[in-house]
Amino acid sequence: xxxRKVASATNLAWQxxxxxxxxxxxxxxxxxxxxxxxxxxxxxxxxVDIRLPRTLGACVAGALLGLAGALAQGLFRNPxxxxxxxxxxxxxxxxxxxxxxxxxxxxxxxxxxxVGITGMAFMGAWLAVALTLVLSWGVQxxxxxxxxxxxxxxxxGAIASLLLVMFPQIQGSVQSFMLGSTAxxxxxxxxxxxxxxxxxxxxxxxxxxxxxxxxLGEFTALSLGLPVKSLRWVLLGVLALCTAAAVxxxxxxxxxxxxxxxxxxxxxxxxxxxxxxxSCLMGAVLLGGADxxxxxxxxxxxxxxxxxxxxxxxxxxxxxxxxxxxKPAGGRGGGT
Amino acid sequence: xQKGALQCVRQLLAGVACWGCSAGMLxxxxxxxxxxxxxxxxxxDDRGRxxxxxxxxxxxxxxxxxxxxxxxxxxACDLLVGVDRYSNWPERVKTLPKLGGLDDTQLEAxxxxxxxxxxxxxxxRVTQRLESMGIKVVALEPQSQEDMHxxxxxxxxxxxLPNSKERAELLWxxxxxxxxxxxxxxxKSAKGARIYFEAGTGYFAAGEASYIGETLKRLGxxxxxxxxxxxxxxxxxxFVVKANPQIIFMGERAAADLKKRPGWHRIEAIAQQRICSFxxxxxxxxxxxGPRIRDAAELMVACLxxxxxx
Amino acid sequence: MKSLHEVxxxxxxxxxxxxxxxxxxxxxxxxxxxxxxxxxxxxxxGKSSLLKALAGLAPAExxxxxxxxxxxxxxxxxxxxxMAWMGQAEAGQDDLTVYDVAMLGRLPHQSxxxxxxxxxxxxxxxxxKTVQAWDWRTRSLGQLSGGERQRVxxxxxxxxxxxxxxMDEPLAGVDVPHQADWLEWVRxxxxxxxxxxxxxxxxxLALQADxxxxxxxxxxxxxxxxxxxxxxxxxxxxxxxxLQWREWQDEGVTRWVALxx
Numbered sequence: 001x002x003x004r005k006v007a008s009a010t011n012l013a014w015q016x017x018x019x020x021x022x023x024x025x026x027x028x029x030x031x032x033x034x035x036x037x038x039x040x041x042x043x044x045x046x047x048v049d050i051r052l053p054r055t056l057g058a059c060v061a062g063a064l065l066g067l068a069g070a071l072a073q074g075l076f077r078n079p080x081x082x083x084x085x086x087x088x089x090x091x092x093x094x095x096x097x098x099x100x101x102x103x104x105x106x107x108x109x110x111x112x113x114x115v116g117i118t119g120m121a122f123m124g125a126w127l128a129v130a131l132t133l134v135l136s137w138g139v140q141x142x143x144x145x146x147x148x149x150x151x152x153x154x155x156x157g158a159i160a161s162l163l164l165v166m167f168p169q170i171q172g173s174v175q176s177f178m179l180g181s182t183a184x185x186x187x188x189x190x191x192x193x194x195x196x197x198x199x200x201x202x203x204x205x206x207x208x209x210x211x212x213x214x215x216l217g218e219f220t221a222l223s224l225g226l227p228v229k230s231l232r233w234v235l236l237g238v239l240a241l242c243t244a245a246a247v248x249x250x251x252x253x254x255x256x257x258x259x260x261x262x263x264x265x266x267x268x269x270x271x272x273x274x275x276x277x278x279s280c281l282m283g284a285v286l287l288g289g290a291d292x293x294x295x296x297x298x299x300x301x302x303x304x305x306x307x308x309x310x311x312x313x314x315x316x317x318x319x320x321x322x323x324x325x326x327k328p329a330g331g332r333g334g335g336t
Numbered sequence: 337x338q339k340g341a342l343q344c345v346r347q348l349l350a351g352v353a354c355w356g357c358s359a360g361m362l363x364x365x366x367x368x369x370x371x372x373x374x375x376x377x378x379x380x381d382d383r384g385r386x387x388x389x390x391x392x393x394x395x396x397x398x399x400x401x402x403x404x405x406x407x408x409x410x411x412a413c414d415l416l417v418g419v420d421r422y423s424n425w426p427e428r429v430k431t432l433p434k435l436g437g438l439d440d441t442q443l444e445a446x447x448x449x450x451x452x453x454x455x456x457x458x459x460x461r462v463t464q465r466l467e468s469m470g471i472k473v474v475a476l477e478p479q480s481q482e483d484m485h486x487x488x489x490x491x492x493x494x495x496x497l498p499n500s501k502e503r504a505e506l507l508w509x510x511x512x513x514x515x516x517x518x519x520x521x522x523x524k525s526a527k528g529a530r531i532y533f534e535a536g537t538g539y540f541a542a543g544e545a546s547y548i549g550e551t552l553k554r555l556g557x558x559x560x561x562x563x564x565x566x567x568x569x570x571x572x573x574x575f576v577v578k579a580n581p582q583i584i585f586m587g588e589r590a591a592a593d594l595k596k597r598p599g600w601h602r603i604e605a606i607a608q609q610r611i612c613s614f615x616x617x618x619x620x621x622x623x624x625x626g627p628r629i630r631d632a633a634e635l636m637v638a639c640l641x642x643x644x645x646x
Numbered sequence: 647m648k649s650l651h652e653v654x655x656x657x658x659x660x661x662x663x664x665x666x667x668x669x670x671x672x673x674x675x676x677x678x679x680x681x682x683x684x685x686x687x688x689x690x691x692g693k694s695s696l697l698k699a700l701a702g703l704a705p706a707e708x709x710x711x712x713x714x715x716x717x718x719x720x721x722x723x724x725x726x727x728x729m730a731w732m733g734q735a736e737a738g739q740d741d742l743t744v745y746d747v748a749m750l751g752r753l754p755h756q757s758x759x760x761x762x763x764x765x766x767x768x769x770x771x772x773x774x775k776t777v778q779a780w781d782w783r784t785r786s787l788g789q790l791s792g793g794e795r796q797r798v799x800x801x802x803x804x805x806x807x808x809x810x811x812x813m814d815e816p817l818a819g820v821d822v823p824h825q826a827d828w829l830e831w832v833r834x835x836x837x838x839x840x841x842x843x844x845x846x847x848x849x850x851l852a853l854q855a856d857x858x859x860x861x862x863x864x865x866x867x868x869x870x871x872x873x874x875x876x877x878x879x880x881x882x883x884x885x886x887x888x889l890q891w892r893e894w895q896d897e898g899v900t901r902w903v904a905l906x907x
Contacts, residue, residue, distance in 0.1 A: 037346050049469055050444050103383070104458060109723055116464060145515060165570055168540060173459050176439030182464040183443055206759055216799070217744055219733050220701045224806075225726025225754040264739050268784040271749075275741075 001163070009278065011269045016281035022061060027055025045114040049312050057185030057249065058291035058305075059284040061194040062256055064246040066283020069198060069257030070264070070276050071239045074211035082320040083243040083257035085195045086145065086236075087128035087152035091095065092247045094160040095124020096177045100170040101163055117247040118189070121177070125244035128152050129236075178252035180306040188277045189249045196245040200238045204276050207231050207238075211272040248334040253306050256283050259313030286313055381475045382458045389472065391477040392496030393452035397439060399462075403476060403625030404429055407486055409507055409627040412495050420447045424620065425628070447471070451478045453494065478625045479567065483552045484508075488627075507627065514630035518637045519554050523644040527556040532581035532605070535623065537590055541571050547625045551633050555640070559581065573597060581605050583643070585636070588613045612639035652679040653714070654810050654841035655700065660708035662695045669695040670706070671864040677810070682832050682842045684852035687861035688884055692780050693845045694733075694859065697812050700730040700843070713809065726754035730808035734815050735795050740788025744798050747787060751805025773804040776831055778824075783833075792819030804831070811835060813844040816852070830852060847888075849881075849904050860884060873902055 028047045068083035074084070100119030115123075133139065136148035164171050210231040213221030221228050238258050244255075260283040264275050290308035297303060376390045378608040397418040398404035404423045407416060413428050420441070425588045427518070433449065436442045442464040447469065452468060466473050478484040484568040485508050492504035499529075531552060533542040543561035546568055550557060552559055560579035561569065563590050584605040591613035600606055614622060615633070622632040657679040663672035669793055670692040677683060685693050699706035703718065704726070710717045712729060720728075730751070742750075751773065752766040762770075774780040777797040796819055801810060817825055829851070832842055836856070843859075846852040852871040860868040860880045868880035879903065882889045890907045893900060 037804065042403065046444060046447065050447060102457060108817065117461075147700045168570065169534070170459065170566060172437075173439055173461060181440070183440070184462060186465055186468050188468070207748075210751060211747070213753070216747065216750065216802070217733060217735075219698065219701075220802075222703050223701055223726065223731035224727075227722065269741050269743050269746075271742065302442065302814065303435075309901050 001198040006283075009154070009270055009274045012264070012268050012278055013281060014277070016075035016285050019285045020281065020288065023059065023285065024052075025056055025294060026292055027288070030086050030292055031299070035326075038200040042153045052183060053187045053190050055288060055291065057190045057193065058182040059288040060190060060197055061182065061246040061253070062260075062287025063197055063280040063284040064193060064200070064242040065253065065256040065258035065287065066247070066279040067197070067204060067276060068239050068242040069234055069259075069274075069283070070261040070279035071204060071211075071242075072257070073261050074208075074214065074272055074276075075144065075235055075239070077214060079147075079262065082254075083239065084153075084252070084331050086132045086149040086240070087156060088125040088240065088243045089252050090122040090153040090160065091124040091126070091128025091131075092244070092252065093174065093178060094128075094156045094163075095122070095123070095317070097160045097163040097174050098124070098168060100173050101167050104167065104169065120328075121251075122248035124156075124242045125247050126240060128156055129240040129244075133236065138229075139236055140229060142278075155172055175242055177278050177305045178249045180251035181302075182250050182253075182287070182294070182305050183302060185249055193249060196235075196241060200242050201277065201280060203234065203238050205273050207234050208276055210235065213275075215272075250305075253287065253309055255306070255309045259309075259317055260286055262320065263313070263316060338343070338573065350592065355415065371593065376540070377496060379474070379491075379494060382465075382477050383475045387474050387494075389474075389494050393472075395449065396495065397435070397446060397449060397450045397451040397454045398423065399435065399438060399454065399456035399460060400477070401425075401489065401620075402478065402624045403457075403487075404627035405624065405628060406491050406507075407455070407495070410488070410492050410495070410497060410503055412497060413512075415495065417451060418446065422620075423495055432622075455491065478547070480545075480625075482549050482627060482630070483628075484547065484629070509628050513635050517555050518630065518633035519556060520635050522555050522640055523634055523646050525645045525646065526583070526591045526640045529557055529581065529582040530560055531557040531583040531585065532560050532579065532586070534575055534586040534590065535568055535588075539571050539573055539576075540568055541576075543567055543569060548632075549621065549630065551629055551636070555633065555636060573600070576600070577603060582608070583610045583612065583640075585612045585614070588615050588629070610643045612636070652794040652839075653677070654679045654712075656709075656711040657700055658711075659666065659697065660699050660710070662692070662699050662704060662706045664695075667718045668864050670699060673708075673861075673864075673866045675859065675869070676884075677843060679809070680836050680839050681706070681839050682812045682836050682844070682855045684855040684856045684857055685843060685861065686849060686852050686881065687867070688886075689776065690803060690863070691861040691884070692864040693861055694814050695816050695864075696733070697843065701729060701812050703731060723754055727806070728808055729804045729810045729812065730806040732799060732811070732813045732816055735792070735799060739772060741786055743784055743786050744774070744779055744790070745783040747762050747781075747798050748779075748805050748853055750799045751802040754806060766788060769805050771799075772799075773801040776834075777801045778827070782832060792805050793821050793824065796820050799826060800828070800831070804835075809840050811840060811842045811844075813842065815845055815847060817848060817867075825851060836900040853902060853904065867891065873900065878904075 011061040027053050031046065031051060065083055072081040072083055072085055073079060096117055099112070099117045132145065132148045132152045135151065139145065162172060209263055210221065213224050213226045215243065218228065259281045261275065264278040264282050268275065268278060286309060290305050291314055292310050294305040295304045363376065366504065366527055376388050378386060378388045380386050393415065395417045395437065396407065396415040398407060398416065399420045401420065401423040404419050408426055413426070417428065418433045418435050419429055421437055425427050433445065435446050438457055438460045441460070443462060443465060451471060451487065454473045456463060456473065456475055458475045463473055463475060476487045476490065478487045488508055489501065489504045492500035497503055500520055501565060527570065532551065533548060534540065535542040535548065541561045543563065543565050544553060544559040545563040545638060548561050560576065560581050561571065580603055582604050591611055594611065595601065607609060618635055621628050622635060653676060658674045660670055660673045661668065673696060685697070687693055695704060698704035700710060712720060712725065742887060748770045749762055749766065750761060756762065756766065761793060771780065774783055777800050779794070779801055780797050787798065791800065796816065800816055803813065806816045820828065835842055852858065855872060858870060858872050858877050862884040866876060867884055870877040878891055888907045889904045892905060894903055
């Protein structure tokens, strides 16, 4: 049977799970003074109120991005796909820019204040994806979807830039959002992201046969009796939801969505039901680790977490690629 | 014998009366003081949020330099336990822990300082998070001199300073007086001159509607950037050439490249060499909408005197 | 001789349009159970489009009746269990293992959210062993050559255990020994009562079928037995008379080979 590969997937799951646990524990210890044991006894509220939600939040956001990235790559059959490819990044930035402009006006309606910047980022990301789906007139043509996503991304980005020029005082805030940060995640935010993650994970795994079928081609998927169109809508919706939820809380963190599925596939080959779940774990470890390094390396200074995800994920990918280049092209060595 | 006793009693009575009076006055004063400290101060901050400060805060953090400067000018500098990375005046502030900027405030370091009250700008990213942890936050961002007046009153009240209103008004009057003095020293030939004030690289001008613009107006100068163009608009360089200012104020670094700007050699200010450039330290004073606008005015006047020698 | 009375598939007045261009023009046909039919014709004759139309994968006008029931009355899952379509390998992510790909053929038989049953595993094992891919079942698709990949896709189709198989160029890149094996696999299928329609580029392999359907420029040209003269004439006609026919004796049976002229 498929015993060898299944063991590999379970192995990876255990390894990642263990790593995650270690990260969560380490997260409680790394604070504004770097690694500190004594602090743990001194001030428990610091750990509970600030460090734990932050570490957990980084892990959950990473899981959301990993899942979204795996979905994007599966739906579009493109290894360069990432969660932001339907314009959600520009949509979130525009939402944040509009939110900051509105909040800087004198009579701002209380609704805006309650929604907050996170709410605006979430809505912006959603609206961008919705607009992309409308412009591409449905979900059946992946090329149209991608092009529409590019158009929406560029246009929304331009509008956001216009706002930045007209209201230069918001430039700093919008820029820091674009850079991404896990520093301000609270317990309610954690809980919200966790709920989104659980729902999305269950739905994705249930609909994952679509991704397997699509791997063999659209016609094959149809001939296998898969409701391709409806499942596509469902998975695109999940993709948008995961991305929006992560981006709203932590800003635009690059590379996690792109790298996590690749890192999983480099270790384990298998059906999407497994690789989606593993991408969640991998994303969680990636962002959790990056968050830890971001505040621990040069405490009390904080490095931008997006830079660290690029270094961590990119570094590991380069290492894997080196292995790919030195080994001869697999199988029977080419030829029929 | 009776006269002596009466005199004694009278003296005693007088003494008691005196004592009573002073005691009473002390009690009244103490009561007033206590009342001042006990009455919760309510204010509506720049987010439109109503904040109630029940008692005098002992540990205050400011995340905007101008707000920290106001606190110190109100003689409450000792209450400060932490500031942002850009705060550097007065001297005492330099020794306080620095907590980052508006967008990357170090949350943990801030919470460790256990503040009773945090003053920050409206656009600060950390506001919601602090409030969710139960820390009292007041968002203030003075954009004009009128705002500054209000903010000084609000800060004085929030800090529960004794005679807060009077203190705040006194500070404001002092600032206004110094501005008047500076305005009086502007050379006559400079009055009414057209001025272009570049607040940031990339043609970001300080218009008449900004607080810098208000100071310039006080000094009797005419800003080429009108209120209708906004407080800090990014202007088309051609507009500046057409407006032909007679004086240009800008930062030192940009001033060095002034001649390279295409078409700008025609501007009167450049032809006549009437350019005022500010070092980065001086820029700090001028750009902050805090109590040091009076020093800003003096810097401007000093430069005006140089370029309009009488 | 097996009974060819039961009708597996009937199609009437099939029209497939690609925009303004008519790919399939008013084609009607009947496919019997236990029959292997080759669909031949020059490039652009509309063979793939016709096959896709029969499989319900491309929008088409006309009627298709599968096992006596009209198309519309079939539930999507039942239809997928009854009719298997196999196309050429499309470029995509090659990260599924050979075993996983073959298991995908069981998808129509699995209920939502279920794991593969013992029967599923058994069927996949048989399918992979048939195409001789069992030994490398843990390799990923990307590590295989073109011909090997094609055999795995064939195993995927076999795993469906359908009653009608529609195969579009199933032998692309497959080497000669395995082409011969394929003939055997098709025979096995038809012996169990399944019907197979294959579009084959290799004319001489196609001529080994039970029946030959000839198409040209979207139109139906001829349906006949592979050794009949009219079939040969029809084929020569659609291939612009660039064929020369040679006879050969295969264990007492006269067969014909078409060679390019």
